[in-house]
Amino acid sequence: MLDIRRLRLLHELRIRGTVAGVAAALSYSPSSVSQQLAALEREAGAVLLVKSGRRLQFTPQGEVLAQRAAAILDALDAAEAAVAGSGATVAGVVRVAVFQSAAHAILPAAVASLARDYPELRVEVTEREPEQGLFDVSARDFDLAVAEQYPGSTRPLRADLDRTDGIHLATAADRGARIRADSLAGAAGLPWVLEPEGTVSRTWAVQLCRAAGFEPDVRFETADLVTHIRLVASGNAVGLLPDLVWAGARPEVALLPLPGAPRRTIFTSARRSSASSPGVVAARRALAEAVPAEHAPHAHGAYGAPHAHRAS
Numbered sequence: 001m002l003d004i005r006r007l008r009l010l011h012e013l014r015i016r017g018t019v020a021g022v023a024a025a026l027s028y029s030p031s032s033v034s035q036q037l038a039a040l041e042r043e044a045g046a047v048l049l050v051k052s053g054r055r056l057q058f059t060p061q062g063e064v065l066a067q068r069a070a071a072i073l074d075a076l077d078a079a080e081a082a083v084a085g086s087g088a089t090v091a092g093v094v095r096v097a098v099f100q101s102a103a104h105a106i107l108p109a110a111v112a113s114l115a116r117d118y119p120e121l122r123v124e125v126t127e128r129e130p131e132q133g134l135f136d137v138s139a140r141d142f143d144l145a146v147a148e149q150y151p152g153s154t155r156p157l158r159a160d161l162d163r164t165d166g167i168h169l170a171t172a173a174d175r176g177a178r179i180r181a182d183s184l185a186g187a188a189g190l191p192w193v194l195e196p197e198g199t200v201s202r203t204w205a206v207q208l209c210r211a212a213g214f215e216p217d218v219r220f221e222t223a224d225l226v227t228h229i230r231l232v233a234s235g236n237a238v239g240l241l242p243d244l245v246w247a248g249a250r251p252e253v254a255l256l257p258l259p260g261a262p263r264r265t266i267f268t269s270a271r272r273s274s275a276s277s278p279g280v281v282a283a284r285r286a287l288a289e290a291v292p293a294e295h296a297p298h299a300h301g302a303y304g305a306p307h308a309h310r311a312s
Contacts, residue, residue, distance in 0.1 A: 004076075006040035007069040009033055010048065014066040015139055018055060025141065073140070077273035084278050091120035094279035097133030098125060098146040101225050102266060105247035106146070109290035114282060121279050129199065129223065134269055143280050146287060149265040150204040165264045166243040168255035170228070172235040183256050188214035193228050193237040196221050205240050212259065229253065266291070 012022040019037075023030045041048050048062035058066060084092060098107055107125060114123050128136060130147035137145045148165075169184055188209075194216065195202045209216040220237050222228065225245050231237040233252045241255070242264055268287060270280050 002043050003040065004072065006036050006043070007065070007072060009036050010040060010062070010066050011069040011073060012139070013037070013049075013056065014058065014063075014070075025139065074271070074273035077140075077271060078276075081274050081277035081280075085276060087278075089120055090118040090278040090282050092277075092279050093122045093124060094144060094277075094283045095142045096123065096125045096144045096146065096283060097128040097136055097142040099130050099133065099148060100127060100223065101242055101245045102146045102148075103127055104225075105244045106287055106290045110283070110286040113286045113289065117286075118279075118282055121282060123283065131200065137269055137271060140271070143270060143274060143277070144283055145269045147267060147269060148200075149267065150200050151260075151262045151264070165266055167240055167258060167262050167264060168243070169238065169258055170232045170241040170253045170255055171238045172233060173254045174235070184209070184212045184258055185214070187216075187238045188212070189217065191219040191237045192216040193220035193222065193231045193239040194218050195223050199223070201240075208240070208258065208262070 009022060009026075012025060013019065013033075016022050016025060019030050019033050022028070023033045026033075037049060044061070044065060046061040046065075047059050048065060049056040050059060051057070103125070111123055111125070114121060126142070128142075128145070130145070133142065133145035134147055136142045169187060171187070194205050206216060220227075220231055225241065228237075228239050228241060229245065229252055232239050232241070240258070241253070244266070268284050270284070274280060
């Protein structure tokens with residue numbers, strides 16, 4: 001009989017790539033992971049892994065067993081969801097990964113709603129960049145991720161929290177009055193604040209500027225959108241801000257329209273095997289209901305901000 005805990009280690013190695021990565025994710029020591037994988041080979045009666053430099057490479061038998069391990073773990077997820085769904089109350093733990101602007105705008109109301117309606121459900125939330133959050137859900141570190149998709153990029157979408165969110169060129173109020181007529185092209189040569197290299201939002205922003213005929217002078221790089229707002233409001237930089245960061249509050253900066261009125265999509269993602277779990281279903285519903293019906297800013301300094309469309 002193959003040990004399910006060891007099968008999970010094999011699955012984790014397949015998605016994380018290294019023994020050290022598996023050990024860190026599951027709070028084991030690397031030597032313990034290696035010992036358990038060796039024990040799994042003995043149980044299976046086949047060589048599953050071979051050394052390739054400093055890494056382990058899957059043999060054909062290892063690949064087959066790792067794929068089967070994923071299916072077994074999915075089946076366990078589905079079984080747990082079915083058992084939980086047969087009860088009269090929504091209880092247990094739901095682990096949510098959420099990116100920063102959604103955490104500011106959506107999370108407080110959603111968590112308050114869940115605490116009121118499902119007092120036996122424990123909600124644990126961790127901030128994660130969308131790419132990492134989606135990976136972590138797949139890796140079973142979280143049950144649910146709130147993520148984003150920018151125009152021109154592709155990710156699997158779920159209908160539960162699909163929302164469109166306007167994006168604007170953000171400047172200090174006095175600077176906005178000077179470049180409003182020229183919009184994005186008028187920001188060429190100004191200092192910029194953008195998210196770190198490698199993020200989808202950064203790639204999208206740079207491509208947008210290049211399409212307008214200039215390379216942005218990125219002097220400030222941070223994932224913290226509150227810092228973006230402060231740098232823009234103080235006149236130290238211009239940037240691109242999604243409407244959701246205001247969550248209906250008065251914008252602190254001038255917001256100028258961008259070519260084509262681009263919008264990002266906000267959505268939730270869960271593993272298919274556990275998506276029917278009552279805790280996941282309740283969390284998705286609360287998150288969807290917490291999104292303002294129209295979160296585009298309506299205040300002095302917001303020029304031509306389009307409305308957000310609430311999905312049914």
